[in-house]
Amino acid sequence: MMVNADEAGRRGPLDGITVLDLTRVFSGPFAAQILGDLGADVIKVERLTGDESRDYGVDEGQPRPGAPFLAHNRNKRSIAVNAKTREGHDVIARLAAGSDILLHNFRVGVMERLGLSYETLRKDNPGLIYASISGFGSRGRMATRAANDLSIQSYSGLLAITGEADGGPVRNPTSVADLTAGMYATVGVLAALHHRDLTGRGQQVATSMLGGQLSFLNHFLTDYWLTGRLPGRWGTANRLGLPNEAFPTSDGWVCITSANDAMWRRCAEGLGIPEAGTDPRFATLEGRYANRQALVDLLRATTSTFTSAEVLRRMEEAGVPCVPVNEIPDIAADPLLEEIDAFVDMPVSGGRTARLIQTPLELSETPVTARLAPPVLGADTDAVLAEHGYDAAQIAALRAGRAVA
Numbered sequence: 541m542m543v544n545a546d547e548a549g550r551r552g553p554l555d556g557i558t559v560l561d562l563t564r565v566f567s568g569p570f571a572a573q574i575l576g577d578l579g580a581d582v583i584k585v586e587r588l589t590g591d592e593s594r595d596y597g598v599d600e601g602q603p604r605p606g607a608p609f610l611a612h613n614r615n616k617r618s619i620a621v622n623a624k625t626r627e628g629h630d631v632i633a634r635l636a637a638g639s640d641i642l643l644h645n646f647r648v649g650v651m652e653r654l655g656l657s658y659e660t661l662r663k664d665n666p667g668l669i670y671a672s673i674s675g676f677g678s679r680g681r682m683a684t685r686a687a688n689d690l691s692i693q694s695y696s697g698l699l700a701i702t703g704e705a706d707g708g709p710v711r712n713p714t715s716v717a718d719l720t721a722g723m724y725a726t727v728g729v730l731a732a733l734h735h736r737d738l739t740g741r742g743q744q745v746a747t748s749m750l751g752g753q754l755s756f757l758n759h760f761l762t763d764y765w766l767t768g769r770l771p772g773r774w775g776t777a778n779r780l781g782l783p784n785e786a787f788p789t790s791d792g793w794v795c796i797t798s799a800n801d802a803m804w805r806r807c808a809e810g811l812g813i814p815e816a817g818t819d820p821r822f823a824t825l826e827g828r829y830a831n832r833q834a835l836v837d838l839l840r841a842t843t844s845t846f847t848s849a850e851v852l853r854r855m856e857e858a859g860v861p862c863v864p865v866n867e868i869p870d871i872a873a874d875p876l877l878e879e880i881d882a883f884v885d886m887p888v889s890g891g892r893t894a895r896l897i898q899t900p901l902e903l904s905e906t907p908v909t910a911r912l913a914p915p916v917l918g919a920d921t922d923a924v925l926a927e928h929g930y931d932a933a934q935i936a937a938l939r940a941g942r943a944v945a
Contacts, residue, residue, distance in 0.1 A: 552579020553906040557733070559583065560639040561616060562632070564591045566689070566715050567673045567749060568645035569612040570722035575641070575729065576615030577899040577908040583639070583924055584616040585632060587623075588945045590917040603890035605914070610894045613914040614886065619925070620918035620945035623654055627943035632656060634928050637664040641729055645673040648683045658744050669732040671745040673721050678746045687749055692717035696753035701760065701771040709773075720752035782828040782835065783807065786865055787843040787851075793865035794843065794851050801825060803860055810858030811842050811851075884910040918945045 557580040561572040569584075569591070576582040584591075591613075597606035619635075622628040633656065636642050642661065644651055651657055651672075658670040672678065675687020676695075690711060693699045698717075703710030728745035736742055754761065760771045776795065777785035783804070784797045798804045801824055808817035816822055816838060821831040828835055843851055848864050855862030864870070877883055881898065888894045899908050921944050925935050938944045 551906060552577075552909055553903060554578040554580040554733075555906075557581070557641065558639045559641045559643060560632075560635050561585060562642065562644040562646070563673070564645065565593045566608070566612060566718035567721040568643055568725070569593070570719055571671075571673070571725040571729070572616065572643055573612050573614055574722070574726045574899050575643075576912075577910070578901075579906065579909065580615075580641070582616040583635060583920070584613065584618045584915065585623075585635070586618055586620050586917060588620050588918075588942065590620070594917065603892065605889070607894075610888055610914045611896060614884075614896055614910060615912045616915055617912065617920035617924060618915035618917055619921045621921075622943050622945075623656070625941070625943045627938055627941055629655055631925070631938065631944060633661065633664070635924070636661045636668065638928055639665070639668065640733070641669045641671060643671045643673075643725065643729070647686060648674050648678055662742060666742060667736055667740060668742040669729055669736065669745060670742065671725050671729050671732075672747075673725050674746070674748045676750045677748045682750075689715040689717045689749070692749040692753055696750055697757060697760070698753055701773055703773045704775045705773050707773065716756070717749040717753050720756055721747055721749040724752050724755075777836075779829075782825065782832060783839055785836070787840055789843050789846055789848040789851055792848040794848050794855075795863055795865060796839070796843075796851075796855060797861040799861075804828070806858040807855065807860045810854040810860060811839070811846075812854075813838070813842055886910060886913045888913050889916050921945065 554575060557575070559572055559575050559580045559582040561568065561582050561584045563569050563572060564586075572582050572584070591609065593609045593612070594605035596608035598604050621631050623632055636656070658668075661670065662668055674683065675692060676682035676685050690699075693702075693711060693716065694709075696717070699709040699711065702712060724747040725745065728747055732743050732745050763769055763771075771779075775785065781797060781799050786793050786795045796807065798807050804822070804825075805814075805817035808814055808822075816835075820827065822828050822835050846854070852862055852864065866874070871877070882900070883895050884898050885893050885895050894914075896910070898910070901908055921939075922935055925938070925944070926932075930938070935944070
């Protein structure tokens with residue numbers, strides 16, 4: 541359950557852990573936010589102009605930052621640093637010396653050129669966990685290539701199997717490659733923390749957007765290597781059961797999933813076509829695969845005669861998984877979100893209140909918390925520098941030299 545800071549009677553599981561977040565856009569900020577929700581003190585280091593995602597999704601006349609930044613930067617403090625200056629480099633090195641985790645998603649080689657490699661920073665902090673997220677992996681012929689979410693969806697093969705059979709490739713609208721990489725980075729960091737607890741030693745942790753997508757496409761790739769079979773574009777369907785896709789109703793769409801032959805018979809009975817359940821063409825999964833189009837056509841014709849509510853009721857009574865195809869306004873207003881503590885409301889810049897999706901973890905002893913709203917650029921520069929030994933005069937000199945803001 542996500543709780544607000546004033547409601548949190550217990551410390552988060554990562555209380556006392558400091559994360560130096562050098563990441564930008566989505567993948568790294570998502571990982572750092574999870575660590576922050578778990579109680580870590582996350583110091584977000586931004587360039588002087590800020591993380592570019594502060595401008596994403598902001599139409600003319602709308603307040604900045606927009607939803608893409610707000611959604612991935614809760615529970616962080618912001619410090620603005622020009623790492624390309626000698627003084628800015630030294631600030632980051634000093635912060636790294638006092639941190640438990642450093643997280644970055646620069647292209648391979650950038651941190652080394654900045655003089656902030658793992659080998660350099662571990663000299664002053666042998667317990668440092670140094671985590672990186674790349675586009676195509678930390679080695680190999682594509683290692684130094686720039687990447688974004690669409691390019692990874694495309695390169696990984698995901699784009700080619702998304703969409704309808706008679707259409708072109710369709711992008712998954714959410715940033716699946718970014719967010720998957722962020723989750724793997726979080727897993728790696730937590731594993732490295734446990735190892736450090738046992739040994740006292742830090743280590744490098746690396747993951748990639750491509751690696752994350754390959755792991756999520758695992759059974760498609762394994763099937764191809766085994767059989768040479770191509771997944772193709774199936775719309776909402778797949779090869780893991782039948783029926784198992786979206787069907788039209790008289791007023792919308794629903795998804796019906798039949799996992800086995802007994803469930804298929806209950807599905808046919810519930811839809812008022814019991815004869816289809818025992819039809820030799822459809823009685824077994826193998827037969828349904830062989831006669832897929834005939835079965836799908838029959839079900840579409842049948843579901844189209846009912847409202848979505850009627851199909852949902854019939855399938856619930858039959859014990860067959862069935863849910864509506866919700867539009868964003870439907871799920872945004874669904875009471876279930878409040879019932880499962882799926883969001884938290886936080887005040888943000890511009891006098892606004894942002895409803896943010898919480899980290900979906902429930903820990904009975906150390907619940908995740910929403911302590912800090914997404915930060916204003918550089919709002920915590922002075923405080924963070926003071927915590928790391930800079931006095932007021934030194935901070936003023938850094939600011940005057942445009943090393944920090």
